[in-house]
Amino acid sequence: MKKLSWLILLLALPALTRAQDVKIPPDVEKLSAKAKETVEVTMDGPMLRWASKFLSADDPDEAKAAKLVANLKGIYVRSYEFDEEGAYTAAEIESLRSQVHGPGWTRVVGVRSEHDGDNVDVFFKLENEKMAGIVIIAAEPKELTFVNIVGPLEVDQLADLGGEFGVPKLDQKTLPRSQPKAQGDHK
Amino acid sequence: MSVDKDTSRLEDALKIALRRQQPPDEFADRVLARAITKESGKPASRLPWLRIFTRPIFAQPVVRWATAAALVAALVGGGIYHRHVQRQRAEGEAAKQQLILALRIAGSKLQLAKSKVQHVQDQTENQEEKE
Numbered sequence: 001m002k003k004l005s006w007l008i009l010l011l012a013l014p015a016l017t018r019a020q021d022v023k024i025p026p027d028v029e030k031l032s033a034k035a036k037e038t039v040e041v042t043m044d045g046p047m048l049r050w051a052s053k054f055l056s057a058d059d060p061d062e063a064k065a066a067k068l069v070a071n072l073k074g075i076y077v078r079s080y081e082f083d084e085e086g087a088y089t090a091a092e093i094e095s096l097r098s099q100v101h102g103p104g105w106t107r108v109v110g111v112r113s114e115h116d117g118d119n120v121d122v123f124f125k126l127e128n129e130k131m132a133g134i135v136i137i138a139a140e141p142k143e144l145t146f147v148n149i150v151g152p153l154e155v156d157q158l159a160d161l162g163g164e165f166g167v168p169k170l171d172q173k174t175l176p177r178s179q180p181k182a183q184g185d186h187k
Numbered sequence: 188m189s190v191d192k193d194t195s196r197l198e199d200a201l202k203i204a205l206r207r208q209q210p211p212d213e214f215a216d217r218v219l220a221r222a223i224t225k226e227s228g229k230p231a232s233r234l235p236w237l238r239i240f241t242r243p244i245f246a247q248p249v250v251r252w253a254t255a256a257a258l259v260a261a262l263v264g265g266g267i268y269h270r271h272v273q274r275q276r277a278e279g280e281a282a283k284q285q286l287i288l289a290l291r292i293a294g295s296k297l298q299l300a301k302s303k304v305q306h307v308q309d310q311t312e313n314q315e316e317k318e
Contacts, residue, residue, distance in 0.1 A: 052286070111304065
């Protein structure tokens, strides 16, 4: 009986490990059929290492990017641009958000804007008080973007992204560390 | 007296040694043949590695063909490897562009989040100032 429970645990282990990963729900993947423009980037660890080999060390921007990518385990991006509003449902967005409700995940930014309809969520995954990943869900009227960066990512490394390829410098004063703070005209 | 005798003996010996002699009949032919061999051997001395093809082992047609085949195989192999490297480089460049695109999108969405938070903070500060 004891052996059997060990066997079940061993068989379930990969599934449990996978359950911690952020997956893109199939319903969201299907949105590419409706989209005017689709960007899908799936780069796991080895692919990132390989791609980073082609980043030029002479180019300061690319050199910084290579340094950042060196510690990452994966970058996953899905971005859909639609001709008209209402191409995706609130349930589809919620299915994305539900992926980052597990232990270790903290929503650092949650914006709901009735004014322009932009909804943005930024989640950090913390492991031993260090950032281990970031998820960004940006739902705009005609655009839906999901970004998942997996791996040990120091906040200063994230700030180093500032200005590179249009990535902003994150002002830590404006990025609350734990609770969603966006208010005002946002619901 | 004995000195004179010795001197005449030496003179006789020298006379015998230095007397005019006719060369053998084939001497001129041998000199000419050697001169021709030296002249024809000049290019070979410039490229000594080519001498390997004049050695008996390369004189055999099988060995010559095998050598040619090996050279052709090396050239073809080199060409295939070169194309493989070029293809890998192209794929790597494409992967790099994908990576840069992913970082650009992540950056622009972070920018959006930041601007929204900044907007909310500005509004809150304005409200506080009014109060």
